Amino acid sequence: MAPHDRLSTLLDQRPGQKPAVVATSSPATAHAAAPAPDGRGGPLLAVDGLSVAYRGHEVVHDVAFELGRGESLALIGESGSGKSTVARSVLRLLPEEGRATGRVRFAGQEVLGVPERQFRRLRGREIGFVPQDPASSLNPVRTIGAQAKEATRLLDLDSTRARRDAVLEVLAQVGLDDPERVHASYPHQLSGGMLQRVLIGLAVLPRPALLVADEPTSALDVTIQKRILDLLTRLRSELDISLLLITHDLAVAAERADRLLVLKDGRVQESGPTAEVFAAPSSAYTRRLHADVPALHPERYADLRAVGEQRRTAAADEPGRIEVAGVSRTFGSGDGAVHAVDDVSFSVPAGTTHALVGESGSGKTTTIRLLLGLERPDAGTIRVAGRDLDASTPAELREARRHLQLVYQNPFTSLDPRWKVERLVREPLDRYAVGSRTERRERAREALASVGLAEHLVERRPAALSGGQRQRVAIARALVLHPEVIVLDEPTSALDVSVQADIVELLLRLQADRGLTYVFVSHDLALVRQLAHTVSVMRRGRVVESGTVADVFERPEQDYTRALLASIPVPRGTAERRETP
Template sequence: MASQDRLNTRLVSIKNAAASAAQPAPLLSVKNLSVAYGANRVVHDVGFELGRGKSLALIGESGSGKSTIARAVLRLLPGAGHATGEVEFDGREILGLPERQFRPLRGRAIGFVPQDPGNSLNPVRTIGVQAMEAASLTDETNAALRKVLILETFAQVGLDNPQRVYDSYPHQLSGGMLQRVLIGLAVLPRPALLVADEPTSALDVTIQKRILDLLTRLQHDLDISLLLITHDLAIAAERADQLVVLKDGAVQEAGKTRTVFSSPNSAYARKLHADVPALNPDRYAKLRDPGFRLLDRTSGTASKIEVSAVTKTFAVDGKVLTAVDDVSFSVPAGTTHALVGESGSGKTTTIRLLLGLDEPDTGEIAIAGENLAGRSQQQLRSVWRQLQLVYQNPFTSLDPTWTVEKLVREPLDRFKVGTAAERSEQVREALSNVGLGEHLLSRKPGALSGGQRQRVAIARALVLKPDVIVLDEPTSALDVSVQADIVEVLLSLQARLGLTYVFVSHDLALVRQLAHTVSVMQRGRIVEHGRVSDIFDNPQHGYTAALLDSIPSGISTISQTPPKAQPQAEPVIRTERRERIA
């Protein structure tokens, strides 16, 4: 009996060995990876494998360790960072390699697409000069042929006029173009692995889709493995074969995309799923109901905001640019109206006109029946007390040298509201309204999280008890979980205080969760307007339909065949891969 057991064990071992031999070795294998900064351990025993030509997404909130893991793989940790464990690339252990031996791999065999092209490209050097540095990592030694390779790659990543891009400085290109440049520079040496760290987080949804489509197409066309870092579960589910869910530097869940996305086991993965706007459009239905009831009751009555046939032009390089073209919309009190569209559609100019920061060339704007036209700065002060703004980026809108108490109290001081004691009480009330405690009063913005900073910005806008708040992309810099908390705060305050919101965003999934009515803007004009449900369920304009099609919706849209560009627009490029460094 014992001999039979030994025989069975031997047969199982042989079968397992044969199965392992039949499967190709992974391109990237991470085992027991830990990262510490001094005594502070921020990544804990992380492990995963990425196959050749496959994609894997690291997902989680800020601070979950996603980018730290990527930088450990790239050997780009700050000086104080120390990684332990095993990282094998193409069968070679790289974590313990001396820098001089690893350097030939970085850029050539392992490419990197950083998050922010604005900070990743030198603003005083042309794109061509910087591209030549990337081209030096290829096998091509002839400068003229290197330039040909650069232009071919720029065309491959969808840049319409490669020569113009080559000759341009970074500030002369849009954000989407700059991100394509970075991707082009990363794939120029034809790496085996491409690490993309939040490559679309700051882009419009349509540009985001184009960039993600591009990465998927390059992955398949060039047989590149893709390590994607993102906080958006819907994007990860659309674009990756496998998911690794991280929280506080530890793996919460890992596996095939379909399994993790459709049936998450961990509470954290389920929360991420619940916080993605595209996957939960009716999450805040009860909080929005009072606004919809007001819409039904106030039909035909005066609105809190009336924008009528407004046009605004600017002179740019001797030419007249029409930034806002015959725009009209109204917002009933107690409801949220969204302005949506891509960058350059006129959203920001429209809210500047609404706030009285610019004057329209033609048309009228009225707040609570008061026309803004022709008012002096002093006369506008009474309007501004009832009309407050929450900026897009709390990092830049809050003075880093001021405490939370001083930041929230400043509007009260400027308008000389109440006594000193009453102002202090109103500051505490405003903080309480956005879910912040008094223990934060003495802190400065640098000691707060991104979500706390944005809540302080909202409290600052609320402290004067305004009727109208303009929200300019108030959650675009936040993780989806923090964003969900902020949205719940805003809608709860609206339901309780009857606030009127104008919400500016390029995120249509978020607009569907938050707004009651919407205006879709393109090149300064409103191309579609109405209730959110009507516009989203039955768009009448092609541009609106294109915006809606760009919303990432999860695993159901995954296709085995990557999106292809039109053949005539796809130049022939060099797809050979450089020989691996021995």
């Protein structure tokens, strides 16, 4: 018996359960065959004239859309566009200072103005929710099974065994190979992809008619992203669940949704069937979003990247600015030993970008920690600009780091929130006692100007900056010492696609002008194709494939590389859907 059939048997035991949400042996017809709660047909969700204000300041303006039974609708736009606010209005989860007006009808019933106690019967049972960050959405000191008990209260099952079996069945249904182990695990013992599957499983456990997924894959590797999106697509088909998907990634939305609704500054820019909106966007904002998607425009920065390619060709017979040879690093010993990096080698010519790609746990982060001298290799050598880092004394290593800088992944946590922008950028100069105080201040402002930050921002603290502005500050901080090499650790993964495009163009322009050498760590292969010249594909601590980006992407030799490339979103109508080997 399939997992969804066994789960249906358990759900059938619930006293008083409506047939509308109980799947039979043909779960894809369950919701479609059942009448709406008010006995009428029509869209499952209808939003009309929705406006939301916080303390009198309106942030969402007159939003309207409909979502049919079994359909998917994507709300897309940058941070601050109002996507999540619209979703939380539908879920009645706005903070106390938020006030929503207009009409929201679910299965023909007006729900925006009903008392919270009445709406609570719908939330979870009929309207499920998958939050953005699985790591912060689960209690770290309770097992998955203990937290799942809360979801089983919505099932009205009459025994502890039946509730446990229902949880185990839904964990199997969402593709977790060992449900018993997951049930007994704490959140920190599971990967991000597994945690997101747990949240999806708990959300669909009561068989809701509508599932609201708020950026469900934004923090996940590209292959895990594909698996989660495939899972949501499969559950839609099997359980006839309608999906309201919130995302800033137009390529993901265009691949997975039947209809799109584009938001900017809380206003609808355009909406309609995915194929129509994607093929011929009518608003300038949607056209800009389209242009900023790396998967759709791999050669957008070809002219800037060509400068580095010329340098790579000219230096073909010379040692690289970075030389990593046979490097290994093991943590622990005996049966518990973890070979985080195993015989890794690569060379990066001066003035070019080398990408390290692979799933979580592939060894990318340990490799760059070795490169930065934050870890010592067990074997192998690392040379930067002719200097052997492993043989360096602490003083020599400190001097080497002056020419080897790092831009962190998350601009929201990598900057001291107490300091103003000028001090943040000036601090490396202060630590190395470069010039006079006046000279350091002037050099910090020059670095800020080089990354396109306006003069009036230098007196602000990070909290007063946007995500893109914060990452520009982080890049200026890395540039201020005039380094030879910059390590970029997922520098755009926390940013919207349009802000990401600005940062990528900035990095390539700085490289073309200054001859900077980059090591770029990323799980986004579409972005790597835009930015890098050479690439190493890592899996379980080893390099499984390497070469120029053109060769590896166009003629991959390994199944693992082909699987990574197959995970790049392909919008409907642009190409035949690729299958993972």
